[in-house]
Amino acid sequence: MKEFDFYKLQEMLITIAAQAGLKILSALVLWLLGRWLINLVQRLIRAGLVQKKLDPTLLRYVHSIVSITLNILLVVGILGYFGMQTTSFAALFATAGIAIGAAWAGLLSNFAAGVFLIVLRPFKVGDVITAGGVTGIVKEIGIFSSIINTADHIVTTIGNNKILSDNIQNYSSSEFRRVDLKCQLSSDTDPEAAMQLLREKISAIPNVLNDPAIEVNILEFNLVGPVLAVRPYCLNAEYWAVYFEVNRIMAKVLTEAGFPTPVASHNMIVKQS
Template sequence: MQDLNLNHWRSLIEQYVTEFGVKILVAIAFWIIGRWLIGLATRLLSSSLERQKVDPTMLRYIGNMVTVTLNIILIIGILGYFGIQTTTFAALIAAAGVAIGMAWSGLLANFAAGAFLIALRPFKVGDFVTVAGVTGTIKEIGLFSTAINTPDNVMTIVGNNKVFGDTIQNFSHNPYRRVDLKCQLAGNADHAAAIALFKQELAKIPNVLKDPLPDVEILEFNLVGPVLAVRPYCHNDHYWQVYFDTNKMLKEAPMTADLPAPIPSQVVLLHNQA
């Protein structure tokens, strides 16, 4: 009698283990195939949107949203296969969502800010911006953060909530940008000749725009002499090239034109006399 009971329990255990093992193998197969199908669907969607000339920023954001949504559906489907009621699972997700929302309020704020960044579009991928104190080129606008590549080639990740809540400067939005430089003249220098000389030399610098024309005017006076504002205009892609070339011109042009150089010791002398 005892042997019959043992055989009965053994057969039940073997039956349940076999059934559970088969379910585990099927669930693993579902997961592998489901992940492959999700990747395929995401690639097809991205290809379709690229053919329709959808903005890269929107393209990445939609791709992330679709991937996350399909993964959640896949997990719910696998749990349903194991007999877990999806309604119960949904209730657990809702309860967990409340708890996680309270604990991760900052993360959810970043998610909401990301949605506003996509909707309002203050910048897009490839724009050169200053956001949240970081200056660089936008590489990606993600669900929770924005990736910025700085001019010294450092990838910087900034939370979307911080980006959206701070001042945003988009240098790529307008068709051109102004380069602001100054040039100190000596007190006895002919400022009119200097202004004419700098305007002439600015026209020779590559990528300086002809419209609007560069501004060269007296900005202020100090103890050494007049200070000129030298302001050429250029496309954002050529900003640093025009900046450095203009600085070089401001050093070399006065020497070739025999303009008197400012003498810093005049400032010390005037201070001592006072």
């Protein structure tokens, strides 16, 4: 009976380990080199698009698509280097993509909506909008979702399909916007005098625009008295500053002018039988 040769087994294991180590090392080098080339291509594409003064929204969108595509090609190439059939892998990947797409129809709808957002351009990065029930500054329009930073600095991610299927309000599409406020007066107050005083004082606020002129009119009546609609105009960036300042001015001016404080009251009639 032939004796087992441990030295040959050791040699074989060393050879296999060396080959496997060489393969892994080569794959690592290919990965690092591939990532470097991908970053280089992305920088070149970005520089070319920036030179053409392309919109930042479209710029980020193209950057995302190029990054995903090149990284997939890099992974397929490395797997091919290890001897895997890349054609079979590509077919498997495509089949898996179809299956996942069928299961995640919402993901595909978000992708399609993202394409339409880029083409139709109802807003761009940096605009202040209300979309999908969220109001804030658009930070990114991605392939599947967009990011909005709200006024209280909460980063909110919304699916593109939800944005496109709902009403979109773009406050940055115009240079200025109107601040809608109400002012409750007492029934004992002369509304004309109060309206004239508010027009003068609010128009003097530095951030309030003179054109269009401020609107102060009677909006409605309630049990307390007349309710005024106070509507100054301001630049988009000054909206909240004007909002709070006008509220402060209304409270201060009416009190200093001696107008009675509006108080809800009820008359009760008691009948004795």
